[in-house]
Amino acid sequence: MTLPEGYVQSGEINLKKDKRLVVLLNILALFVFVLVFYLLSMIGTLARFGLTNISGIISLGTVAILVGLTIGILLIHELIHGFFFWMFSRSRPVFGLRPLYAYAGAPAWFFPKRQFAITALGPLVVIGVAGLLLLLLAPLSWILTIAFLVALNTSGAVGDLFVFIRLLKCSPTSFANDTGEIVTFFERP
Secondary structure, eight states, rough: OOOOOTTTTEEEEEETTTHHHHHHHHHHHHHHHHHHHHHHHHHHHHSSTTTTOOOOOHHHHHHHHHHHHHHHOOOOOOOHHHHHHHHHHSOOEEEEEEEEEEEEEEEEEEEEEHHHHHHHHHHHHHHHHHHHHHHHOGGOOOOOOHHHHHHHHHHHTHHHHHHHHHHTTSTOOOOEEEOOOEEEEEOOO
């Protein structure tokens, strides 16, 4: 909970103040969603012979199910972040929802670079691997739904990837503090 002596702030990503960044990340997320959904649909089609007709009737019930699954994947994504925050700190993380993003954080903690990288990429890796396995194993009728959810999670991880890329610029001995909306990086000068 205490930053080691000799460390100073070396950078910050502030979603509370930088609304332009929030909008840009959401625009990028939309493009990522479309690309990943298309690619996963094609992978599902190629990997699973017999999946030839991917069109379907979109009903109010289908839309309601997709909205429910969207909320579910959003919650699971943030809970995975929260799990890793808890695993590394043994403290309860904080969670929040804003109009253009959801978040998990551990405001009282300073995480070493490696732990923070695992926490940042956790949902992308866990849900991505599970989704790819399900594409290969689930019934054919679920392929598009699985592709939709994995694409949604991947697009939702655009901010996490942005934070991770910034973290890569830090020294191996750096620390990060994540309040949920503000990630601050600390390094020795």
